[in-house]
Amino acid sequence: MPQAGTPFLYVVVCAAGVAADVGTLITAARERGWEVGAIATPVAxxxxxxxxxxxxxxxxPVRSAWRTPxxxxxxxxxxxxxxxxxxFNTLNKWAAGLADTLAVATLCEASGLGVPVAALPCVADALAAHPAYRDSLARLRAMGVRxxxxxxxxxxxAFPWExxxxxxTARRRTLP
Structure with a gap:
């Protein structure tokens, strides 16, 4: 059980080969004093x-579906x-506000909550060259995503989990 005052981190996991090592991020977060909950895309x-x-x-539990009322x-x-x-898919849907999965809906809500949000893109070079992707990154940056x-x-x-x-953490320290 988390202790009172322990910060809580949501980790949204998408379907990419490097996701196999997401435990590296979770372990590092826990070592830095975070409690963690994982939310995955259905494909992940x-x-x-x-x-x-x-x-x-x-x-x-790892969440992937909405809870019932x-x-x-x-x-x-x-x-x-x-x-x-x-x-690529998640970043573009997030930027467009297409909250069709719990994972993307969580990302869409995060900016409205005013919490720090970071993304580590894992996108093939050919997809990264697509104009929609570049536009999505610009829109998400304008929303405050780091x-x-x-x-x-x-x-x-080799993925830069930490x-x-x-x-x-840098954004959290600067919030009022």
Missing amino acids: MNGFFDSAAVETLTGR GEPRPFPPPDAVVAAPAT FGEPYSGEDPA QALDLV
Whole structure:
């Protein structure tokens, strides 16, 4: 159980090969004093990461679907939100406000909540060249989203997981 005053981080996991190592981010967040809840896109739940291992690390279920009316909230409100890895599809839907999954709806709501939000894009170079993607990044930056270095590889060990924590921690310190 989280202790009173412990900040809570939502980690939104998208369907990219590097998602297999999302436990690196969760472990680093917990070492920095965060409690963590994971929210995954429906496709990411189809074997892109070990959801049972993530549940063990967080002590909470991985969420991918909306709760029913009257069902208790499984996570407290977020103090920060990280999308990692953030895919082409999720970034474009988020920027357009297309909240068709719990993961994207969570990202859409985050700016309205005024919490720090960071994204670590994991997008193939060919998709990153698409004009819609560039427009989406500009729109999300204008919304206050902080971005880590783009990543287009397949090696989970090379993905800059902890950079996301640096981005939300830096923003959190500057909030009133």
